[in-house]
Amino acid sequence: MSEYRVTDDDLHAYVDGHLDAGRRLAVERWLAEDAEAAARAEDYRAQAALLHEMFDSVLNEPAPAEVEDLAQRLKGRLAGNDNAPPWYSRPWMRSAAAVMLLVTGVAGGYLGRGAVAPSPALVEKGRSLQIFAEEATQAHRFYTSDDRFQVEMGADDPGALDSFLSQRVGRDIYGPDLGRIGFRLIGGRSLPTDTGAGAQYMYANDQGKRITLFVGNPVSGAETAFRFAQNGDVAAYYWVEGATAYALIGRMPKDELQGISKAVYDEVKSGRSKRQPQQEQQQPPADTQQRSGDGQPQEQPNPVQPVSDTRNKDS
Amino acid sequence: MNRFGSELEVHIASLRRYARALLRNPVDAEDLVQEALVRAVSRADSFQAGTNLRAWLFTILHNVHVNQVRSRAARPDEVPVEAVESRLTTPPRQEERVEVREMMRAVESLPDEQRQVLLLVALEGLKYDEVAEALGIPIGTVMSRLSRGREAVRAKLATDGSVALRRVK
Numbered sequence: 001m002s003e004y005r006v007t008d009d010d011l012h013a014y015v016d017g018h019l020d021a022g023r024r025l026a027v028e029r030w031l032a033e034d035a036e037a038a039a040r041a042e043d044y045r046a047q048a049a050l051l052h053e054m055f056d057s058v059l060n061e062p063a064p065a066e067v068e069d070l071a072q073r074l075k076g077r078l079a080g081n082d083n084a085p086p087w088y089s090r091p092w093m094r095s096a097a098a099v100m101l102l103v104t105g106v107a108g109g110y111l112g113r114g115a116v117a118p119s120p121a122l123v124e125k126g127r128s129l130q131i132f133a134e135e136a137t138q139a140h141r142f143y144t145s146d147d148r149f150q151v152e153m154g155a156d157d158p159g160a161l162d163s164f165l166s167q168r169v170g171r172d173i174y175g176p177d178l179g180r181i182g183f184r185l186i187g188g189r190s191l192p193t194d195t196g197a198g199a200q201y202m203y204a205n206d207q208g209k210r211i212t213l214f215v216g217n218p219v220s221g222a223e224t225a226f227r228f229a230q231n232g233d234v235a236a237y238y239w240v241e242g243a244t245a246y247a248l249i250g251r252m253p254k255d256e257l258q259g260i261s262k263a264v265y266d267e268v269k270s271g272r273s274k275r276q277p278q279q280e281q282q283q284p285p286a287d288t289q290q291r292s293g294d295g296q297p298q299e300q301p302n303p304v305q306p307v308s309d310t311r312n313k314d315s
Numbered sequence: 316m317n318r319f320g321s322e323l324e325v326h327i328a329s330l331r332r333y334a335r336a337l338l339r340n341p342v343d344a345e346d347l348v349q350e351a352l353v354r355a356v357s358r359a360d361s362f363q364a365g366t367n368l369r370a371w372l373f374t375i376l377h378n379v380h381v382n383q384v385r386s387r388a389a390r391p392d393e394v395p396v397e398a399v400e401s402r403l404t405t406p407p408r409q410e411e412r413v414e415v416r417e418m419m420r421a422v423e424s425l426p427d428e429q430r431q432v433l434l435l436v437a438l439e440g441l442k443y444d445e446v447a448e449a450l451g452i453p454i455g456t457v458m459s460r461l462s463r464g465r466e467a468v469r470a471k472l473a474t475d476g477s478v479a480l481r482r483v484k
Contacts, residue, residue: 008462012458012462012465013443016436016437016440016443018442018443043465043469043472044437044469047433047437047465047472048437048438050414050415050418051336051434051437051438054336054418055332055335055336055438056332058335058344059332063331066349067331067345067349070349070352070353070355070356071323071324071327071352074356075323077356077359077360078323078359078362078368131321131322134325135321138325138328231440232437233437
C-alpha cells in the first residue's frame with residue numbers, strides 16, 4: 001500500500017506522459033477508485049486529440065521560402081557553435097572517441113555538465129534513435145489524420161506491399177501479422193528519414209483505432225531495449241532488433257501500447273528466424289499464406305543491386 | 316547530414332503549428348515564425364550546445380509574439396492590402412466535425428496565458444519546465460494555468476450541448 005498522495009499536478013503529468021513508472025502506478029491506482037478523476041484524465045486526453053485534429057494539417061503545408069531559408073541559415077549558425085554532433089557522425093572520428101572527449105571537455109566544458117560522460121557514439125546513437133522515434137511520431141500524426149492519403153499502397157496484397165517497401169528501404173522488411181491482437185494491416189508508405197528511407201506500416205482494429213509501425217535504419221547496428229517516448233497524446237515504443245530500427249506509435253495509454261509492442265517484437269523475431277532459411281525456397285507455409293495465396297509466382301522483387309549486400313548483413 | 320539539422324526541422328515544424336494554433340491566421344502565423352527565426356539567427360551565438368534547443372526556440376517565438384502584440388496595440392492596424400486580401404481569402408473550414416468546432420471555440424475563449432500553456436503542453440508536447448522557460452514564468456504558474464485552462468475547456472465542451480466529447484480511441 002503506497003501512502004503516496006496523488007496531486008492534481010500528477011494527474012496532468014500522467015495525461016502528458018511525464019511520470020516515472022512508480023508515480024504513474026500510484027496515479028492509476030487512484031484513477032481506478034476515483035471515477036471523477038478518471039473522467040477528467042480522459043477528457044484531457046480527448047482535448048489533446050482534438051487539438052491535433054485541428055492543427056496537424058499545418059505540418060503538411062510547405063513552409064514559406066523565407067522560413068526555409070532562415071532554417072538553413074540557422075542550421076549553419078548553430079552548427080558552428082555546436083561542439084558535438086557533426087564530429088562524431090564521421091566514422092573515423094569514432095575511433096578517436098577518447099581524444100575527442102578530452103577536446104570537447106576542455107573546449108566546451110561540455111562534460112562538466114554531468115557526472116558521468118557517456119561515450120560519444122552512445123550519445124550519438126541514442127539521439128539518432130530518438131530522432132527516429134520523433135520522425136515516426138510525426139509520420140503517425142501526418143498520416144493517421146488524413147483519411148484520403150493515409151497509405152501510399154494498400155495491403156490487399158501484403159506480399160506486393162512488402163516488396164515495394166523493401167525496395168524503397170533497400171533491404172528486406174515486412175509488416176508483421178498482428179491479427180492475433182486484433183489489428184489488421186491496412187497499408188504502408190515509404191518516407192525519408194534522417195538515416196535513409198524508412199517505411200510506415202499502418203494497422204487498424206475493429207474500432208477503427210490505428211497504430212503505425214515505422215521501420216528504418218539505425219545509425220549503428222547494436223540492439224537496444226525498448227524505449228518509450230510520449231509526445232502529447234501520442235505514445236511511442238522504439239527499439240533496434242537485428243539491423244533494423246522499429247518504432248510503434250499509437251494514440252493510447254502507454255501500457256496498452258506496450259502490450260502491442262511486445263506482440264510486434266515477438267512477430268518480428270519469429271518471423272525473421274522463420275523466414276530467413278526459406279528465403280530461397282518457393283512456397284513457405286502457414287503464416288505467409290496470403291502472399292502465396294495470391295498466385296504470384298515468387299517474382300524477384302526488382303533486382304536493385306545494393307540490396308543484396310544489406311540483406312547479407314542482415315542475416 | 317548532422318543530427319542537429321533534423322532536430323531543428325522538427326522544432327520548426329512544431330513552431331509553425333503552435334503559431335497557427337495561437338494566431339489562427341496562416342499569414343500572421345508564418346510571419347511570427349519568420350520573425351522568430353530571424354531573431355534566432357542573429358542570436359545563434361547565445362545558444363549553448365547541450366542545452367535545450369526546443370525551449371530556446373520557443374522562448375524566442377514567445378518574446379517576438381509579446382512584442383508584436385504590444386506594438387499592434389500601440390498603433391492602429393496598418394497592413395498592406397495584399398496581406399489583408401490573403402487574410403480574407405483564408406478558406407473557411409467547413410468540413411470540420413461539430414466537436415472540432417466546439418473545441419476551437421473553447422480554446423479561443425481562453426485567456427491568452429492559459430491558451431499558450433495548453434497549446435504548448437497538449438499540442439506541442441513540451442515538458443512543464445520547457446514551458447516555464449519559454450514563457451518566462453515559474454513552473455507552479457505553468458501548472459495552475461494548465462489546470463485552469465483544461466478545466467475551462469472541459470466545462471465549455473460539456474455545456475455547449477453535444478457533450479459527445481470524443482473519448483480517446
